Structure formats: C-alpha cells, structure tokens
Amino acid sequence: MATTTAVPPERQTAVQKAALFFQSCRNVYKGHRSELELVRKRLLDFGVFWPEMRNESRLVRTLVSASATWNWGSVIQLYTWQPGRFTVSPTRTFGLTLLRRAAMLSPTRGQSTYKQYFDKMVNAFRHNDGQAISYAELIELESKIIPLLAKQYVAASRTTRVNASLDELEALSLGIVPKVVWKEELQNYFNITVDPIFDFENVEFIREFFSTVKSVGEEKMMYYVGWALVQATSLLTNAELVRYFFQTEALADYGHQEICFSIGRIYMGVPLFARYVRNSVTPAVLRDASSVLRILHHSLRQRLENTSLDWSKLVSVAPFLNESESIILNLVSNSDDKHLDKLYERFPDMTASIITNLELATQGRRATEENTEAPKFDRFDNLYSVDGRSFSLFPMAFEPPTYHEHAPIAVKFGALGGEMADGFARVLSAALPAADAETRYKLESKASCELRGNDTGPSEALSLGLRAMSMSTLYEAFILHKGSPYGLPVGDRKTVTDAKLFFILWCYVHCGARNAVSQCKDLLTVLSHFHRVFGCSPGSGMFPGRVCGMSK
Numbered sequence: 240m241a242t243t244t245a246v247p248p249e250r251q252t253a254v255q256k257a258a259l260f261f262q263s264c265r266n267v268y269k270g271h272r273s274e275l276e277l278v279r280k281r282l283l284d285f286g287v288f289w290p291e292m293r294n295e296s297r298l299v300r301t302l303v304s305a306s307a308t309w310n311w312g313s314v315i316q317l318y319t320w321q322p323g324r325f326t327v328s329p330t331r332t333f334g335l336t337l338l339r340r341a342a343m344l345s346p347t348r349g350q351s352t353y354k355q356y357f358d359k360m361v362n363a364f365r366h367n368d369g370q371a372i373s374y375a376e377l378i379e380l381e382s383k384i385i386p387l388l389a390k391q392y393v394a395a396s397r398t399t400r401v402n403a404s405l406d407e408l409e410a411l412s413l414g415i416v417p418k419v420v421w422k423e424e425l426q427n428y429f430n431i432t433v434d435p436i437f438d439f440e441n442v443e444f445i446r447e448f449f450s451t452v453k454s455v456g457e458e459k460m461m462y463y464v465g466w467a468l469v470q471a472t473s474l475l476t477n478a479e480l481v482r483y484f485f486q487t488e489a490l491a492d493y494g495h496q497e498i499c500f501s502i503g504r505i506y507m508g509v510p511l512f513a514r515y516v517r518n519s520v521t522p523a524v525l526r527d528a529s530s531v532l533r534i535l536h537h538s539l540r541q542r543l544e545n546t547s548l549d550w551s552k553l554v555s556v557a558p559f560l561n562e563s564e565s566i567i568l569n570l571v572s573n574s575d576d577k578h579l580d581k582l583y584e585r586f587p588d589m590t591a592s593i594i595t596n597l598e599l600a601t602q603g604r605r606a607t608e609e610n611t612e613a614p615k616f617d618r619f620d621n622l623y624s625v626d627g628r629s630f631s632l633f634p635m636a637f638e639p640p641t642y643h644e645h646a647p648i649a650v651k652f653g654a655l656g657g658e659m660a661d662g663f664a665r666v667l668s669a670a671l672p673a674a675d676a677e678t679r680y681k682l683e684s685k686a687s688c689e690l691r692g693n694d695t696g697p698s699e700a701l702s703l704g705l706r707a708m709s710m711s712t713l714y715e716a717f718i719l720h721k722g723s724p725y726g727l728p729v730g731d732r733k734t735v736t737d738a739k740l741f742f743i744l745w746c747y748v749h750c751g752a753r754n755a756v757s758q759c760k761d762l763l764t765v766l767s768h769f770h771r772v773f774g775c776s777p778g779s780g781m782f783p784g785r786v787c788g789m790s791k
Contacts, residue, residue: 251588253579257507259589260596264475264499267593268491273477277594279364281308282469289465290361290371296461298452299416299424305468307428309597310604311502312471314388314464315448317425320605323433325425327408328440329392329448331501332471337389339470339484340381352486359483363476364469372462380455384463387451391444398442408437412449415457474498475593500635506600509611510579520637524644528637531656538716539663539709552678557670582609623662632658640747649737652717653744657710661749664709668702707765710745714768717741738772 244258251259266272282289285308286301306317314333318326343353354374361371372380400407409418425435439445452460473480474495485491503511544550586603589596604611622636636642642655671679683701721737735743742763750759763769 246589249588252576253510253583253586254513254576256583256586256589257503257511259591260507260593260600261499261503261511263589263591263593263596264502265496266591267475268478268481268495271478272591274592274594275363275476277592278472278476279366281594282364282465282472283366284308285468286461287465287468288366288369289462289469290365291369292372292458292462294458296458296465298457298461298464299420301461301464301468303424303428308601310505310601311597312468314467315445319429320607320610322429323431324436324438326438326440327445329388329444330471333388333467334392335498336467336470337385337392339486340385343486356483359480360469360473363473363480377466380459380463383455384451384460387447388444391441391447394441394443397440397444400437400439400442403437403439405435405437411439411442411445413446413453415449415452475597497635502597506597506604506611509582513579524637524642527644527651528632528642528655531651532659534716534720535656535659535663535713538719539712542708542712549678552675553667553670556673557666582607582611622658632662640744647737647740648721649717649740650744652713652721653741654748656713656717657745657748660709660713661706664702664705667705667709671701703761703765706762710762711766711768714738714741714766736772738768742769742772 244255244262246255246259246262263272267274285304286296288296302313302315303317305313306319310316310318311330312332313330316328316330318328340353343356357374357377365371403411405418405421408421409416412421422435425431470484473484475498478491481495482488482491485494540550543553583603585606587599589599622633622641623631636655636658640654641658642651646654667682671682674682682705718738746759746763769775
C-alpha cells in the first residue's frame with residue numbers, strides 16, 4: 240500500500256515517487272503536518288489576497304498561474320500536458336466546495352456552522368492586519384454567484400468544443416478578457432511559443448462564469464475565486480482545517496483520502512494504482528467482482544434482445560458490450576517496474592511536502608510525453624471512468640462501503656453492482672449517437688416515457704431511461720441469482736429482507752452525491768421494483784407515476 244511503502248530521499252523508483260506523493264498528502268491529516276505558510280505564500284504568488292478584497296487582483300492571471308503551477312484547485316483550470324494545447328474546464332474541487340457549503344448551511348446544522356467555518360478560515364489566511372469582508376457580505380456575494388455557476392456545473396447536458404482558437408476563447412469570455420491578454424498570460428506562465436489551441440469542457444459553465452464576472456465585477460469575482468481556491472488548498476494545509484471543512488472526524492478521514500487519491504491519479508496514477516491493485520485487488524476479489532459483472536452483462540443482453548433491439552448493432556457502436564470483463568481487468572496494470580521507472584524518469588524525487596510535490600509532479604508530467612494518469616473518477620458522482628465507449632472501475636470501488644469480500648450478496652449487487660449498472664447505462668448513452676436510426680429510435684422512444692415535466696429534455700430522459708433499464712436489470716439479476724454459487728450465503732435478517740438490503744446499499748452509495756436528485760431520487764421514482772419492495776402507496780413521493788418500458 241502507498242501508505243506503508245518505505246521511500247528513500249533520493250534515487251526513487253516510480254512506485255516510490257507515487258507512494259511518497261500520496262504519503263505527503265495524507266500526512267497533512269494523519270500525520271498532522273502543517274503546510275499553512277507555504278500555501279499562503281503560493282496563494283499570494285497567484286494573486287489571491289483572500290480574505291481581503293483588493294482592486295489590484297487580476298482574475299485571468301490567477302486562473303492561469305494556478306493552472307501553470309498545480310493544474311489543480313481553482314474554479315476554472317487550464318489543464319495542459321502538451322505545449323500549446325489546453326483543456327479549459329471547471330474543476331471537481333469546485334464541486335466539492337459547493338457540496339460542503341450546502342451541508343454546512345443545511346437546516347439541521349443551522350446557519351452558524353458555515354459562519355464558524357468562514358471565521359476559522361479568515362483567522363488562518365488573514366494577512367497581517369488586512370481587512371476581511373464580513374460573513375454577511377460573503378453570503379450576499381455568494382447568493383449572486385453560486386446559483387448561476389452551480390446550475391451549469393451539475394447540468395446533465397454539457398457542450399464540448401475542441402480545437403478552438405484564441406478568438407473563440409475571447410468570445411467565450413464575452414470580450415471581458417481580450418485575446419492579447421490571454422496570450423500574454425499563457426506565454427508568461429506556460430512559456431509557449433505557438434498559437435494555443437483549446438478544448439472546452441462544459442462550455443455553458445465557462446460562459447456563465449464570465450457572464451457573472453461582467454455582472455458582479457472582476458474585483459468581487461476575484462474574491463470568490465480566491466475563496467474557492469483557499470477552501471480547496473486548505474485540504475492540503477493542516478488537519479484542523481480539513482476537519483472544519485468536512486465537519487466530522489469520519490467524513491474528514493474518508494474525504495481527505497479521496498482528495499489524495501484524486502490528486503495522485505492526475506500525477507502518479509499509473510504506478511500508484513498499479514501497486515494498489517497488486518496489493519489490494521486480489522485474484523479472489525477479481526473473481527468475486529467478475530461474477531457480479533457476468534450476471535449483469537448476461538441479463539442486460541437478454542433484456543435488450545427481448546425488446547427487439549439488435550444486439551449486434553449495439554455492439555458495432557459499443558464493442559465494449561462484448562468485452563465487458565475489461566472493466567475489471569483494466570485495473571491490473573501490465574506495466575512492470577522497469578517500464579514504470581522509465582516512464583517516470585523525468586519526475587523529480589518527491590519530498591515530505593505535498594505542496595512542493597504538486598509543483599515537482601506538474602513539471603515532471605509536462606516533460607513526459609506518455610500519459611501517466613489513471614482513469615478519471617469522481618467519488619461525488621461514481622467510482623468509475625467513462626472513456627469514450629467503455630468504462631473502467633476505479634480501485635476504490637473495491638473498498639467499503641462499495642465492496643467487501645465477505646459481504647452478503649445483496650450488498651455486493653446493490654453497491655458494486657450498482658456502479659457497474661450505472662457504467663453500462665452511460666456507455667450506451669455515449670455510444671447511441673453513432674447507432675443506426677432504427678436502434679436510436681427504439682431506445683429513445685422507450686426513454687420518452689421518462690419525460691415528466693417541462694424542465695426535462697430529451698437527452699436527460701434518455702439518460703434516465705437507460706439508467707432505469709440497467710438498474711432494473713441488475714435488481715432482477717440479483718433476485719434470480721441470490722441463491723446461486725455466485726456469492727456467499729445471505730445472513731439471517733428478520734427485519735431487513737434481501738431486496739431491501741439491495742436498495743439500502745445502493746442508496747447509501749449514490750444518494751449522498753451533489754446531484755442526488757437526478758442520480759438517486761429521479762431514478763428510484765421510476766423503478767417499479769423499489770416501490771414494491773418498500774410498499775410505497777399511490778400518491779407518495781416514491782410511487783412511480785407510470786411504469787416505463789425500460790424500467791419494468
């Protein structure tokens with residue numbers, strides 16, 4: 240495991256670099272290491288004077304310099320591993336700040352929790368006798384910014400644009416930032432000598448971001464961006480601030496581990512997860528998980544064929560459907576240690592400081608032509624990565640609560656199987672545009688049943704319909720096979736049936752996400768299985784208004 244690997248200070252192997260990177264991150268919380276002074280210095284380097292509001296702040300310079308130094312943590316990042324090519328997108332850390340803010344402002348906690356957190360952060364990051372704006376002013380500013388950005392951040396439909404020019408970036412930033420300024424800042428911080436090319440992820444969010452700049456003014460938007468960046472970097476600062484962010488010891492420990500894994504994936508993904516899988520995902524675990532996968536895969540194929548869909552046509556646009564074992568097998572790295580050491584030879588030796596390591600790893604990654612990332616994941620949505628027309632499970636899918644080798648089969652199907660079912664649905668959704676007209680029509684017509692209001696568009700309905708179909712298939716496969724040799728015997732539970740336990744674990748894994756309404760409630764309300772298992776009566780919030788062909 241990365242937490243126990245002994246690492247020398249010099250001449251480190253790739254696995255040792257990855258291990259020390261992860262250890263330096265976790266030691267902020269587990270080892271009570273403080274990086275506060277170094278974090279404060281870096282924020283000043285980025286032009287972040289939070290908690291003060293200064294008119295000399297320059298928003299674009301902050302976004303570009305933070306991306307150049309870390310490729311992590313800001314509201315919008317310019318993500319690059321190739322000279323002159325940038326992916327512009329909102330960051331997952333911004334989503335995490337929204338999630339925690341909502342939790343701290345929830346009625347069960349009262350308004351004081353978020354204020355206490357704000358006051359704690361002001362005390363930690365205040366510069367000498369600088370004047371911080373009040374909590375009331377923060378809330379007023381957030382009320383003008385967060386609803387607009389959050390709506391686009393969690394939107395189901397997001398536009399991407401590739402191979403865009405500086406002219407298009409200038410247009411997307413609504414002319415607030417002239418292209419000459421963009422070019423100058425990119426040249427200064429990234430040392431590019433060619434005309435930059437941009438790939439935009441979530442165009443709507445980026446446009447809304449700059450529209451909000453125009454609305455509230457650069458000075459106030461710079462303050463908010465600084466506040467978001469301070470919250471993200473506080474997770475790499477000290478244990479006390481991590482606990483304040485997550486509010487409880489249990490959430491802090493688990494949440495901080497996920498942050499360290501997600502950062503490690505970006506920079507040290509290949510050796511970190513290769514070693515993780517070798518030590519943690521044993522052949523017995525792989526066989527167990529593969530059993531759940533085979534049952535789901537077989538049942539899904541039968542279901543699709545029974546709805547008059549031509550399986551071969553689906554496979555033609557999603558070959559993964561015939562090779563689904565890869566979502567398990569992809570976890571097992573085929574890279575030996577010599578290959579890993581060669582791949583990471585341009586990465587400097589890591590240190591005890593996660594902040595220093597972020598900078599060193601960013602330099603090493605940009606000097607390395609081959610990709611060193613593990614598949615993207617987002618615990619706040621799922622534990623798998625959809626990459627084109629396939630998906631891969633992230634190693635943390637094989638840890639509680641998603642998986643335990645000795646858990647009842649209801650738990651394995653409801654939690655780990657739920658991730659697999661969701662992944663199948665997303666692969667189908669991504670592949671469908673390339674399918675023939677007849678196949679598209681059959682799936683889309685079945686999904687049209689899910690249109691329940693004016694605020695639900697066709698793409699959302701299709702996504703929901705596919706997820707409902709996949710989830711329903713998983714449940715039926717579980718009921719059919721729960722007594723088979725594919726899992727350990729279910730224990731004696733007099734008050735909780737197997738079926739209830741299945742849904743309880745599924746809900747536990749999925750219903751705490753930032754977009755839980757769409758990921759959890761919307762899906763369960765169209766599943767006839769759910770209301771039958773829990774005895775939901777007509778008229779209740781969880782009773783389906785109709786039973787759609789995809790979710791029967």
